Amino acid sequence: MSHPSRPETLADLRIEIDRIDAGLHQLLMERGEIINRLIEAKARQGGGSAFRPGREADMMRGLASRHEGLLPLDTVESIWRIIISTFTYVQANYSVHADISGGDAAMRDCCRFHFGFTVPYIVHHGARAVIDAVAGSNGDLGLAPVRGGATSGPWWRGLIGPQAPKIIARLPFVERPDHPAGMPLFVIAQPLAEAAAREVVVYAVALERWLDDLTSSLDALGAEILDNAADGFGLSLMVATVGDAGPERLRETLIRAGAVEPRIAEVGSHAARFDFSAAQRQGAPSEPAPNRTTPSEAA
Known part of the structure; x- marks a missing residue:
């Protein structure tokens, strides 16, 4: 001093x-x-599981809310992400399996930003291969682009079933322009018996065809089509809803839009991301709209 x-x-x-x-x-x-x-x-x-997505989201939300000063939020966010991910690894060794079909460099940057260099990084070509690797592992995580249907087809259908891996988080958690690891990613893990964050619930929806009123009807429900791809039976959608919407309300909305016997299966859930730009504008912590749709120990 x-x-x-x-x-x-x-x-x-x-x-x-x-x-x-x-x-x-x-x-x-x-x-x-x-x-x-x-x-x-x-x-x-x-x-018990080392991954606590809901607790981690609370930690990162608090971090972004109180941050100020010269140090960029990017640096603070990455430091805390690496601390959380590394101490999770200390609890229970795990690897991160990543779909690089959209490009290795961007995915590698995102993985290192969120998980650091201690956690092993394993690449795969296609989200389906990532799901298979997570399913056959002893607690590994997977990373798949939110909008990867163009290269991997309706990969989210590989998450259907009670024993299949599920989405547990969406990265980056802190939403802001020009994020250095801003590729929208889903974190996939074997089903969590506890501690899952359910502010946003993700569903696989199978329809016979595209419906003219589909987007507007889902918007009215507070839901969003994240991706879509053709499958052998028609059209497969990945849809995110606010946690209290529920599959029955989603089904009713689809039927009113003209769907015939839509098939709906939950494929995971995650915390609503923290909109840092909105928080700065309002001068207080802010929650994003859940339909504008993060894993870890966070001890």
Whole structure:
């Protein structure tokens, strides 16, 4: 700390920086010790998933809400994402399987931004291959582009069924222009017995054909078509709804729009993203509209 009777020198400021750096390192080591105790507590209570998407979303929402000053939010978000993901890896080793059919460079950048370099990164060509890898793993995660139907077909149909992997998060969680890892991605995992975030629920919808009033009808419900692709029976849609809409309201909406016996299956859910630009405009924390549609330990 500087002496009150003289101006601060570079040496004074560097001493302050060293003090803060040492404190940050000490806190990270303390966090690691708490994670070790958490692992022991979970073992005594019969275990449980290391991934807590809802808790992680709360942490990232709080981080973005209170952030201010010179340090870019991009840096803060990435640091915390890596801390969360790495301590999750310490709890239970996992790999991230990524669909690079749309390009490896952008996907790799997103993976490293959100998961760091400690978590292994495994590439696949096609979202279906990612789903198969997650299904056959011992707790791995998958990354698939939200709009990947053009290259992978209706890949979301691979998430249908109680034992099939499910969407547990959408990245990036903090929504803002020019995000350095802004590719919209779904995080896929084996079904979570607990701790799933359900502010936004995602469905696979099968129709015979496209309907003229489909988009407007879903908009009125507060739902959004994320992607669509033809399959062997007609048209397959991936639809996101607000958590309280439910499959029956979705079915009724589709039938009113002209659908005949639509087939609907839940394929996952995630937290509503934090709209940082809206929060800045309003001067307070803000929730995005859920139909404008993140995994982790977050201990």
